[in-house]
Amino acid sequence: MKLQSEKERLNACSEGISEWKKWGPYLSERQWGTVREDDGRMDSPWLSFTHDQARSRVYRYGEDGIAGISDDKQQLCFALSLWNKKDKILKERLFGLSSPKGNHGEDVKEYYFYLDSSPTHSYMKYLYKYPLNEFPYDDLVDTNAARTVKDFEYELLDTGVFENSHYLDVYIEYAKKSCNNILIKITAFNRSTEDANVVLLPTLWFRNTWWNYKSTEPIIKLLDDNAIIATSDGIGSYVLSSELSPLWLFTNNETNNERIYNSPNKTPYVKDGLNDFIVNNNNEAVNPENRGTKAGAMYDVNIPAGESIEIKMVLKSGKNPKHVFDKFDQIVETRINETEAFYQNIYPSDSSIDEKRVLRQALAGMLWNKQYYEFDVSEWLDEYQGGPRRILRNNDWEHLKNNDIISMPDKWEYPWYAVWDLAFHTLPLTMVDPDFAKNQLTLFLQDNYQHPNGQIPAYEWSFNDVNPPVHAFGVITLYKNMKQAKGLIDKEFLKTCFDGLDRNFKWWVNHKDPRFKSAFQGGFLGLDNIGVFDRSHTLPTGGHIEQSDGNAWMALYAQNMLEICLELVHLGYEEYEDKSVQYYNHFLEIASAMDKIGDSEDEMWDEEDQFFYDVLRFPDGSAQRLKVRSLVGLLPMCAVTVLEPERQEMIPTLAAHHKYMVTRTKRLSKNIADPQRKGKNGRRLLGVVNESKLRSILKVMLDEEEFLSDYGIRSLSKYHEKNPYVFTWNKEEFTVKYVPGESDNTMFGGNSNWRGPIWFPANSIIIRALYQQYAFYGDDLKVECPTGSGNMMNLIEVAQEIIKRLENIFLEDEDGYRPVYGWYKEFQKDEHWENNLLFYEYFHGDNGAGIGASHQTGWTGMIAYLMVMFRTTDFDKLLEKPHWDHEVTIKPESEENT
Numbered sequence: 053m054k055l056q057s058e059k060e061r062l063n064a065c066s067e068g069i070s071e072w073k074k075w076g077p078y079l080s081e082r083q084w085g086t087v088r089e090d091d092g093r094m095d096s097p098w099l100s101f102t103h104d105q106a107r108s109r110v111y112r113y114g115e116d117g118i119a120g121i122s123d124d125k126q127q128l129c130f131a132l133s134l135w136n137k138k139d140k141i142l143k144e145r146l147f148g149l150s151s152p153k154g155n156h157g158e159d160v161k162e163y164y165f166y167l168d169s170s171p172t173h174s175y176m177k178y179l180y181k182y183p184l185n186e187f188p189y190d191d192l193v194d195t196n197a198a199r200t201v202k203d204f205e206y207e208l209l210d211t212g213v214f215e216n217s218h219y220l221d222v223y224i225e226y227a228k229k230s231c232n233n234i235l236i237k238i239t240a241f242n243r244s245t246e247d248a249n250v251v252l253l254p255t256l257w258f259r260n261t262w263w264n265y266k267s268t269e270p271i272i273k274l275l276d277d278n279a280i281i282a283t284s285d286g287i288g289s290y291v292l293s294s295e296l297s298p299l300w301l302f303t304n305n306e307t308n309n310e311r312i313y314n315s316p317n318k319t320p321y322v323k324d325g326l327n328d329f330i331v332n333n334n335n336e337a338v339n340p341e342n343r344g345t346k347a348g349a350m351y352d353v354n355i356p357a358g359e360s361i362e363i364k365m366v367l368k369s370g371k372n373p374k375h376v377f378d379k380f381d382q383i384v385e386t387r388i389n390e391t392e393a394f395y396q397n398i399y400p401s402d403s404s405i406d407e408k409r410v411l412r413q414a415l416a417g418m419l420w421n422k423q424y425y426e427f428d429v430s431e432w433l434d435e436y437q438g439g440p441r442r443i444l445r446n447n448d449w450e451h452l453k454n455n456d457i458i459s460m461p462d463k464w465e466y467p468w469y470a471v472w473d474l475a476f477h478t479l480p481l482t483m484v485d486p487d488f489a490k491n492q493l494t495l496f497l498q499d500n501y502q503h504p505n506g507q508i509p510a511y512e513w514s515f516n517d518v519n520p521p522v523h524a525f526g527v528i529t530l531y532k533n534m535k536q537a538k539g540l541i542d543k544e545f546l547k548t549c550f551d552g553l554d555r556n557f558k559w560w561v562n563h564k565d566p567r568f569k570s571a572f573q574g575g576f577l578g579l580d581n582i583g584v585f586d587r588s589h590t591l592p593t594g595g596h597i598e599q600s601d602g603n604a605w606m607a608l609y610a611q612n613m614l615e616i617c618l619e620l621v622h623l624g625y626e627e628y629e630d631k632s633v634q635y636y637n638h639f640l641e642i643a644s645a646m647d648k649i650g651d652s653e654d655e656m657w658d659e660e661d662q663f664f665y666d667v668l669r670f671p672d673g674s675a676q677r678l679k680v681r682s683l684v685g686l687l688p689m690c691a692v693t694v695l696e697p698e699r700q701e702m703i704p705t706l707a708a709h710h711k712y713m714v715t716r717t718k719r720l721s722k723n724i725a726d727p728q729r730k731g732k733n734g735r736r737l738l739g740v741v742n743e744s745k746l747r748s749i750l751k752v753m754l755d756e757e758e759f760l761s762d763y764g765i766r767s768l769s770k771y772h773e774k775n776p777y778v779f780t781w782n783k784e785e786f787t788v789k790y791v792p793g794e795s796d797n798t799m800f801g802g803n804s805n806w807r808g809p810i811w812f813p814a815n816s817i818i819i820r821a822l823y824q825q826y827a828f829y830g831d832d833l834k835v836e837c838p839t840g841s842g843n844m845m846n847l848i849e850v851a852q853e854i855i856k857r858l859e860n861i862f863l864e865d866e867d868g869y870r871p872v873y874g875w876y877k878e879f880q881k882d883e884h885w886e887n888n889l890l891f892y893e894y895f896h897g898d899n900g901a902g903i904g905a906s907h908q909t910g911w912t913g914m915i916a917y918l919m920v921m922f923r924t925t926d927f928d929k930l931l932e933k934p935h936w937d938h939e940v941t942i943k944p945e946s947e948e949n950t
Contacts, residue, residue: 057390057394058170058171058172058391058393059394061172062171062172062485062487065172066487070231071232072172072228072231073124073172073457074123074124074231075121075228075231075232076124076422076457077119077120077121077173077176077420077423078121078122078423078424079115079116079117079121079126079129079131079423080114080115080116080423080424080467081116081120081145081146081160081463081464081907082116082145082146082463082464082465082467083106083111083113083115083467084102084111084116085098085100085102085103085158086467087446087468087512087513088112088113088427088468088512089101089111090436096150096151098150098151098152098153098158099150099152102150103145103147105312106145107142107144107145107323107324107327108308108311108312108322108323108324109307109308109312109323110260110263110305110306110307110323111259112260112432113426113428113432114126114259114425114467115257115259116131116145116467117132117144117145117255118132118133118134118144118145118146118164119164119178119180119224120132121173121234122259124457126259127258127259127261127270127284127286127287128256128257128282128284128287128290129256129258129259130255130256131144132180132222132224132238132252132254133254133255133326134182134250134252134253135253135330135331136183136185136186136187136220137249137251138184138187139186139187139331140186140189140331142326142331143182144327146160146162146164146464147160147161147187147192148160148161148464148465149192149193153193153196154196155196155197155199155201156201156205156794156795159205159465159905160464160465160905160906160907161192161208162181163180163181163209164179164907165178165179165413165889165890166178166413166417166907166908167179167223167413167416167888168391168412168413168416169391169415169416169419169420170387170390170391170394170419171394171419171484171485171488172228173226173228173419174227174390175227175228175390176225176226176416177225177416178223178224179221179222179223179224179888180221181214181219181220181221181222182219182220182222183208183218183219184218184220184242184244184246184248185213185218186213188208188211188213191211192208201795201796201797202796204794205794209876209878214878216244217244217245217884218246219243219244220240220242220243220248220250220355221243222238222239222240222241222252223237223238223240223241224236225237225238225384227383227384227386227387227388228387229368229383232290232368232369233367233369234367235364235365235366236364236366236367237362237364237365238362238363238364238365239360239362239363240252240353240355240360240361240362241355241359241360242355242359242360243884245358247354247357248354248357249353249354249355250352250353251330251350251351251352251353252350252353252363253326253348253349253350253351254294254349254363254365255326255347255348255349256280256282256292256347256367257272257345257346258272258282258284258305260305264431267284267285268284268285270283270284270285270286270345271283271343272302272343272344272346273343274300274302274343275291276373277297278294278295278296279293279294279373280292280300280347280349281371281373282347289369289370290367290368290369291366291367291368291370291372291373291376292347292349292365292367293365293366293373293376295364295365295377296351298350299349299350299352300342300348300349301325301326301330301338301347301348301350302338302339303321303322303323303326303338303339303344303347304319304321304323304325304339304344304345304346305344305345306318306319306322306323306345307323308322321337321339323346324337325337325338325339325344325346326338326346326348349365364377395408395411398411398483398484399411400919402923403919403923406863406864407859407863409887409889410889410916410919411916411919413888413889413891414480414889414891414912414913414915415483415913415916417891417907417908417913418459418481418908419485420908421459421462421463421907421908421910422458422460422488423460423467424456424458425455425456425457425458425460426454427453427454427512428453428454429446429449429452429453430450430451430453433447445514446512446515446516448516449503449509449515449516451499451503451504452500452501452503452509452515453500454500454501458492458495459474459481461473461905461909461911462905462906462908462909464907465893465906465907465909466910468511468513469511469512470511470519471510471511471523472510472520472521472522473813473909473910473911474492474493474496474526474910475522475525475526476522476813476816476910476911476914477489477492477910477911478492478526478529479533480913480914480917481913482534483917483920486530486540489530490534490542493523493526493527493530494548494549496523497523497549497551497556498552502556503559505559506555506556506557506558506559507556507563508523518564521557521560521605521606523553523556524549524557524609524613525609527545527546527612528612528615528616528619531546531616541623543620543623543625546616546619546623547620549616550613550617550628550631554613554631557609557610557613557638560609579601579683579684579767579806580804581806582680582682582683582684582767582768583680583682584678584680584786584788585597585786592781593668594670595671596669597666597678598666598667598669600656600664600666600667600687600688601683601687603688604646604664604687604691605691607639607643607646607688607740608691608692608693610635610639611635611639611692611693611738613635613638614632614635614636614693614738615693617629617631617635618695618703621703622699629703629706630705632703632706633703633705633706636709642740643691643724643739643740646664646740655667656677656688658677661679662749662751662752663685663748663749664685664687664688665678665685666678666680666684679777680777680788681768681769681772683767683768683806685749686749686753686759686765686814686818687814687817688740688741688745689740689745689746689749689750689753689818690817690818690821691739691821692738692739692821692824693737693739693824694735694736694827694828695738696733697734697736724741724742725737725738725739725740725741725742725743726742731827731829732827732828732829732830735827736828743829743833746825746833747833747835750835750850751836752839753765753818754835754836754837754838754839754850755838755839755840756838757771758770758771758839760837760838760839760857761810761857761897761898762860762898762900763857763871763895763899764810764812764854764857764895765815766790766809766897767806767808767809767811767814767894767897768788768790768791768806768807768808768897769790770808770897771790772789773789773790776788777789788807789807790807790808790897791805791807791808792896792897792898792899793805793809793896793897793903794903794904795807804893804894805894805903805904808897809903810861810894810896810897810900811894811911812858812911812912812914812915813911815854816917816918818854819854822847822850822851822854823847823848823851825847826846826847826848826851829846829847830846831846833846833847835847835850837849837850837853852922855919855921855922858915858918859915859919859922860900861915862915868880868881870886871899871900872889872892872895872901872902873901873902874899874901890902890908891907891908891913892906892909892912893906893909893912
């Protein structure tokens with residue numbers, strides 16, 4: 053069947069009649085230094101498998117490469133390697149600093165960009181900037197090692213290696229002729245004023261799946277001067293053809309034991325054979341019989357100054373290399389046009405060229421950051437005997453067996469899933485591939501992911517850690533988006549997710565509410581070093597912290613579960629009526645626990661400051677508020693959901709229970725949003741804060757001297773810049789100070805700072821809350837924005853203002869300046885840099901510069917979702933359709949485009 057548009061290909065994948073997603077960008081960008089490759093002990097995995105070992109040592113659970121692709125089980129891999137004839141090693145993979153060596157944690161030291169991708173990966177485009185001078189590996193390591201946490205990171209541009217534009221712009225494009233027929237175009241531009249003699253080495257290899265005798269060793273061998281063939285039991289045969297005749301080189305994807313372990317090799321042709329042949333002139337490093345499990349096509353080329361060279365290849369299933377280049381350029385152009393047509397139906401109609409660029413590259417980054425992820429914890433524990441099994445990392449997760457394509461936060465700095473990131477990933481992913489987004493949410497509720505006790509795995513560093521429980525938020529939001537965009541009511545998706553989420557909610561109640569007082573504590577909760585103490589560890593004071601943010605997340609969780617219950621009852625599943633009452637009750641108890649009636653000095657709400665704080669509970673039962681103005685105090689405002697009248701009346705037992713609870717317990721209606729009060733169109737509001745508290749919190753949040761930055765909402769109030777919070781215990785001081793940029797604290801490795809910067813997940817949750825509150829209050833509630841300006845806005849206008857400030861991080865201002873790139877002149881003024889965007893982990897609280905992981909850190913892709921929502925929502929109708937997730941319209945493809 054010939055599919056004419058990207059939309060048709062997506063639908064065919066959804067219906068299971070096509071495999072257009074079988075090949076994609078599923079290769080990691082860093083497999084070394086990951087937990088899956090270490091020895092299981094609790095020290096740093098960076099020390100167990102280093103970058104220096106990576107070219108010689110075989111991976112167990114994945115592969116890495118530059119601009120790489122693989123099949124969906126990562127059996128056969130393709131990526132680009134390069135050599136500028138000055139480096140001491142082939143550039144086969146991206147380089148970066150390990151966490152112990154980076155003065156602000158781990159950090160990639162390369163420049164590469166995800167420029168485009170269709171959702172089925174029928175077309176993809178990637179740019180890698182490769183210096184023509186020797187890559188400064190040692191300089192990057194030594195200079196960063198000499199710097200402290202109070203110094204800036206030393207980046208690749210700082211080394212001077214790109215001076216005088218002495219580098220290559222290498223574009224890698226993939227265009228599928230069919231599901232298993234992939235056209236590859238590599239274009240290398242010499243930006244230098246000098247000619248460049250370089251080696252380009254496209255490489256094809258099998259992931260070593262035979263190391264544990266689970267599969268038969270495959271083979272790659274020469275077919276003719278222009279083609280090689282790769283054959284395995286798992287994937288069959290694939291031919292890699294080249295339009296030009298390269299020098300084909302063959303070795304095996306086997307560990308160089310002599311180099312790594314000082315022991316004999318089982319074969320003379322090992323993983324670093326191509327490196328040793330090309331860089332070290334070792335002719336015996338490659339197999340003269342032209343066979344192996346790893347092969348490279350060597351192009352030793354001269355690129356004149358200012359000119360370019362183009363290499364065309366085709367990777368195709370089967371055994372016949374004939375006629376593979378027929379209509380090559382035409383097919384590539386067709387896939388480009390189809391991808392353009394697909395995105396034209398996503399862009400808001402009034403988008404500028406620059407706005408389209410930001411949106412397009414944000415979504416391309418989301419799609420490029422898919423990765424094949426394999427991890428069998430039981431098998432891994434058996435293999436790595438770094439001590440008694442009970443002390444090995446993740447030893448109580450032996451049920452966990454992952455073997456899937458997963459949306460990663462970042463395939464270099466976070467080449468492992470992070471479950472709370474994932475919930476935010478699904479929102480922008482829904483704009484381009486709703487089925488993949490849905491699959492991501494159901495995946496983590498399957499038995500081979502979710503723990504039998506109900507916990508959802510956090511991330512491979514510690515599956516036992518706790519992230520904010522936002523999975524239910526992702527589920528109900530995605531469901532509503534699909535219902536609105538596609539008219540799809542997916543009952544089974546909602547039911548399946550509810551069952552897993554119900555188990556997970558009970559786990560939270562049983563494990564994270566130690567006194568059964570609805571006072572939750574979750575340690576990490578995604579906010580890293582935001583507080584006085586590392587909340588994942590034993591406190592120096594003893595006792596525990598009752599977390600304002602923990603309770604707020606759990607209140608929102610209960611609301612989301614209630615929404616799911618009500619939707620299921622609406623769909624005819626009466627058995628969820630009792631569940632709806634349970635979750636309604638959970639919400640009321642959690643919300644009321646945050647601010648009990650009476651003049652208590654140890655509750656989370658501070659009447660004098662009109663703000664929420666964490667409460668430090670001492671072993672003797674006494675307590676003290678930790679008066680840090682942070683997201684911890686803003687999140688209670690975000691635990692809010694609007695109920696439509698028809699949903700309230702649908703379940704008589706819920707309405708009766710509501711009346712009973714508010715009459716029996718007056719504290720429920722005094723300090724939280726009054727559940728009996730009717731808002732616009734008869735709606736009711738479930739919220740942790742009442743109108744008075746909401747106004748008080750917004751006054752602080754919208755103060756530009758506190759939380760409101762020119763680029764969004766800060767994670768910590770700027771007030772603490774001049775007024776640090778200091779807690780003293782046994783003569784030791786614990787200080788929290790506003791730090792707008794990189795962390796000056798080593799808590800959580802020092803690479804993640806919530807003491808001032810702007811984070812997209814927090815801003816997104818705040819924006820959602822403002823949409824919900826507006827649907828209830830309408831224009832009856834207006835606040836000053838910014839505080840003290842005299843400019844009164846309703847809550848939708850406030851949300852719009854925050855979105856606009858977030859957009860300004862990426863968009864060019866009137867002088868062509870993008871705040872995201874800070875002071876780097878190359879990104880601001882050089883035509884070959886300025887329109888290539890990076891989507892960082894977080895952003896400087898004062899100037900908007902990108903900080904942390906730099907390559908599409910999952911949830912920052914939310915900018916695409918927010919930009920579309922901002923420009924397509926009909927706010928006049930919002931009082932009729934309150935949910936922010938209802939209003940992101942994904943336009944159907946026009947007949948002309950189809």
